[in-house]
Amino acid sequence: MSITSARGVAFASAVAVIALASQAQAQQNNNPLPPGDGRDIVSVACSQCHYLGTIAKIRDGAAGWRVYVSNMVLRGAQLTPAEVDKVVNYLATNLGPGINLPPPRPVALPDGSGKQLVETRCALCHDLERVAAVKRKKQDWTPIVANMAAWGAPVTADEAKTITNYLAANFGD
Amino acid sequence: MKQLIKDYLDQGLSRRQLVSGLSAFGMSTVAAKAVAQNLAPLGPGAGQAASPPQAPSAVREIEGNGGKLFVEQLKSAGVEYIFFNPSTGDHPIFDALVDLPEIKIIKGIQEGAVTAMADGYARASGRTGIVVVANIGLPNAMTQMVNTFKDQIPMLVAVASVGQNELGRDQWQEVDHHELMTEPITKWFWQAQSTEAMAETTRRALKFASTPPCGPVFLSLPTNTLEQHAKTQVWERSKFDVPMRIRPDKEDVEKAARMLIEAKNPLLSVGDEITWCRGEKELIELAELLGAPVAGEAGSLGYWSKPFPTRHPLYIGTVLRTMRFPGKPDVLLNLGNRWGENASPGTKLISIRLDPTSLAREAPVDLAMVADLKLAMADLSAAIRSMATASLLKDIANKRAERARAYAAQMQQEREAIAHALTDSTPISMERLGLELEKNLDRDTCYVADVDSGKTMDPLMAFGGGDKQYFGTGPNVLGWGMAAGFGVKLARPDVPVVSVVGDGSFLFSGPQPLWSMARYKAPVTVIVLNNHSYNNERNRIWNGAGRQFEAARDMTCYNGSPDVDFAKTAEAFGVEGETVKEPASLAGAFSRAKAAMVEGRPYLLDIHIKREGLGAVSDWYPPYSIADLRTRKV
Structure with a gap:
């Protein structure tokens, strides 16, 4: 359930790649972002340096999106604090957990307590292929799940514990 | 253009043809004639005329083998250091150096490190880096020559090659015409033809390397040309130096000045050529005269210096294709920025460049000038002052600067607020480290970045003006930073030098630069940003939202497993170091590093840094095991 592997700022580093600018422009002309208040700022400010398509494929809560956007400001995005708030609100509203997700690839998870939670909560933000990507020790799964909950995954503390135990049991190292 | 100049010097072109050819490359007639004038002493006919009388100290007759003639010419040119690794064939060079203490030799233990040391020395000193490496190790040197070439840094790379009588016999370490390998990444390459021509060939190489736009040159020195004896002249640098400090055309400067005065929303885009021309002071003066916002480097690639103080109230950060602030400029003045010719339709673009070959190369330019940036900015400021009263200019500047100052101050506060909110994470966040570096590094530190x-971290630190001086590479060919830090320290022994490298960079260069730091007691602090990953590489790849992104399979960029202990590696090379995993440990670690530098020792900090971005949490990699392939336990 490496939601944080889908998090972060892929587009961050792309700031460096000037050659992407013309492609970003082309993509802006075919804007993949859903309509909503703030879309114009995202389209203009973010497309200076990177594709918009990746944004459209990520789902995250407000806290998670703020991490992305803050990192972008450090990398040169021209967004004032008020605009950062507006951008985060747009992203969390229109690309939040479970909103307009593309059809997932079928992934058969092993049975066990927590399977349903993983299928219904984790898959709100990312494909379940990510869950099965790597085996980890329980002490490594714990902060990953906690981090996702902090960033916006809709899970209670008990549910997070159940998910962690399920992952450690079935995808443990 | 280098081919054009080569043809001229090889007597295939007349002076008129040279001027015409340079003009075709976009160089103004004035500039082209200046180049031709400067090349004349070495051009067609130069060797046929009787040499004018010279002061004895400027032109000396030297007798000796080719190695001696090579180093005597270097000495006369003012060369202080040769960066080298040993090979059998170049022994005449080092034999001669036994009795020539004016030139010191700096040993590296791999050609890439040797080249990067010379590169860092050249960037920090403004002088030509001299490299003599093993013939067969030339491809190692070439990896770092890419940085040197792309950033137009002067360097002479020489190898002792197979003797002329052995050429073409498929000798053990011979490859046919190996000098051709260097063609795409050198201004000029040559194989010495005779011992008699050794000094002249060396002069020519030095001149090409240091004539702006500068760059690396390559000399192949067949062993017989190094071993045989001859008598020839060596010249002082002043007799063959080509300063190329070209003033821009006066009428063009006046046009530009008028455009900038009348502009409603001008923007300055600035780049490395200002740094190389030592034009920082003139840039500040011009920007403040105009009250125009200044935008610098774009992203993490494509620049090696920060020519404008990053805490100046007019500095607005990265130059972007479309600037939300200050909005679309009506006049964009590009000053020495290779990536700055970036105007949208409707923007008038003035571009002043030291390098005519990349001027107007990708975008239409309304007013192009080839000039030394320092002189051009001084002329431009003078022209602006001559066209309007001081009070009118002040009014214009104040009006423009008000918005820029407000924006720059707001963004600075915003960035610091973001960073302060991320200071306590473990592994240590890049933001926390940036704040700590800003707090702990001395203001006159040379900050050498290979990350x-x-x-x-850069926007959280102050560079330029009276603050830290930034050194990096435009193409970011990793493996440069530690060795370059050594070279910077050699050039600037009296200021602190910090070399900041990623774990990826360290692994590219290997620990070899530490060997030179230990041997020569180079007080450099090496900071390894250890996130066990080519972090930005992964981000760029995953940004394409392909299968690696979908399936969270980082096929290429995870560097952990094994987790290299860089502090232990340093210890093995005689450099003290420590691992830092907690943010609270940073201040103490910096203090110990500073103490080591005061004592004249290098010190390494292996700082465990949080991975960022897409796939940051992933420590998966394709799990192959050669041990599992075995059918016998051998």
């Missing part, structure tokens, strides 16, 4: 994702 990619680590550049998110």
Whole structure:
């Protein structure tokens, strides 16, 4: 359930790649972002340096999106604090957990307590292929799940514990 | 253009043809004639005329083998250091150096490190880096020559090659015409033809390397030309130096000045050529005269210096294709920025460049000038002052600067607020480290950066003006930073030098630069940003939202497993170091590093840094095991 592997700022580093600018422009002309208040700022400010398509494929809560956007400001995005708030609100509203997700690839998870939670909560933000990507020790799964909950995954503390135990049991190292 | 100049010097072109050819490359007639004038002493006919009388100290007759003639010419040119690794064939060079203490030799233990040391020395000193490496190790040197070439840094790379009588016999370490390998990444390459021509060939190489736009040159020195004896002249640098400090055309400067005065929303885009021309002071003066916002480097690639103070109230950060602030400029003045010719339709673009070959190369330019940036900016400021009263200019500047100052101050506060909110994480966040570096590094520190994702720290630190001086590479061919830090320290022994490298960079260069730091007691602090990953590389790849992104399979960029202990590696090379995993440990670690530098020792900090971005949490990699392939336990 490496939601944080889908998090972060892929587009961050792309700031460096000037050659992407013309492609970003082309993509802006075919804007993949859903309509909503703030879309114009995202389209203009973010497309200076990177594709918009990746944004459209990520789902995250407000806290998670703020991490992305803050990192972008450090990398040169021209967004004032008020605009950062507006951008985060747009992203969390229109690309939040479970909103307009593309059809997932079928992934058969092993049975066990927590399977349903993983299928219904984790898959709100990312494909379940990510869950099965790597085996980890329980002490490594714990902060990953906690981090996702902090960033916006809709899970209670008990549910997070159940998910962690399920992952450690079935995808443990 | 280098081919054009080569043809001229090889007597295939007349002076008129040279001027015409340079003009075709976009150089003004004035500039082209200046180049031709400067090349004349070495051009067609130069050797046929009787040499004018010279002061004895300027032109000396030297007798000796080719190695001696090579180093005597270097000495006369003012060369202080040769960066080298040993090979059998170049022994005449080092034999001669036994009795020539004016030139010191700096040993590296791999050609890439040797080249990067010379590169760092050249960037920090403004002088030509001299490299003599093993013939067969030339491809190692070439990896770092890419940085040197792309950033137009002067360097002479020489190898002792197979003797002329052995050429073409498929000798053990011979490859046919190996000098051709260097063609795409040198201004000029040559194989010495005779011992008699050794000094002249060396002069020519030095001149090409240091004539702006500068760059690396390559000399192949067949062993017989190094071993045989001859008598020839060596010249002082002043007799063959080509300063190329070209003033821009006066009428063009006046046009530009008028456009900038009348502009409603001008923007300055600035780049490395200003740094190389030592034009920082003139840039500040011009920007303040105009009250125009200044935008610098774009992202993490494509620049090696920060020519404008990053805490100046007019500095607005990265130059972007479309600037939300200050909005679309009506006049964009590009000053020495290779990536700055970036105007949208409707923007008038003035571009002043030292390098005519990349001027107007990708975008239409309304007013192009080839000039030394320092002189051009001084002329431009003078022209602006001559066209309007001081009070009118002040009014214009104040009006423009008000918005820029407000924006720059707001963004600075915002960035610091973001960073302060991320200071307590473990592994240590890049933001926390940036704040700590800003707090702990001395203001006159030379900051040598060979990182990619680590550049998110830059906006949290002050560079330029009276603050830290920034050194990096435009192409970011990793493996440069530690060795370059050594070279910077050699050039600037009296200021602190910090070399900041990613774990990726360290692994590219290997620990070899530490060997030279230990041997020569180079007090450099090496900071390894260890996130066990080519972090930005992964981000760029996953940004394409392909299968690696979908399936969270980082096929290429995870560097952990094994987790290299860089502090232990340093210890093995005689450099003290420590691992830092907690943010609270940073201040103490910096203090110990500073104490080591005061004592004249290098010190390494292996700082465990949080990975960022897409796939940051992933420590998966394709799990192959050669041990599992075995059918016998052998």
